[in-house]
Amino acid sequence: MSNLVGTGVIFEGEHKNLHKDWVIGSFIKHGDPHGLFNTDKFEFKYQHGKKGLFRPPKPVMNENTTTLAILMHGKVRIKFESFDKDYYMLNEGEYVVWTPDEPHEFEFMEDTLIINLRWTA
Numbered sequence: 001m002s003n004l005v006g007t008g009v010i011f012e013g014e015h016k017n018l019h020k021d022w023v024i025g026s027f028i029k030h031g032d033p034h035g036l037f038n039t040d041k042f043e044f045k046y047q048h049g050k051k052g053l054f055r056p057p058k059p060v061m062n063e064n065t066t067t068l069a070i071l072m073h074g075k076v077r078i079k080f081e082s083f084d085k086d087y088y089m090l091n092e093g094e095y096v097v098w099t100p101d102e103p104h105e106f107e108f109m110e111d112t113l114i115i116n117l118r119w120t121a
Helices: none
Strands: 022-024 043-049 065-073 076-080 086-089 095-098 104-108 112-120
Antiparallel strands (some): 022 043, 043 112, 065 095, 065 112, 076 086, 076 104
């Protein structure tokens, strides 16, 4: 592999948001301006949520994964289908980690930025 330094802005210019806020992963085939964001080693998501946005649970694509969600700013509530408990991230740096992956809902209580990392156990 040759040396490369790449720059850009996530979801602007050449790097469009084509994968629902996911930036790195095995499914990144298009919108990868440097050809480096397609990997099966881990997945990375840069997730903005506006205050009041509610995202219902979605089907799990790969249940053999561990997911780490880290709050950069804002406030968010997460609820998993198999637990009758709300989990809150209210302060910068707080995180929720879960394994295996399972359906979960997000409610953005303020404009929020979350970084998500997902990998196979």
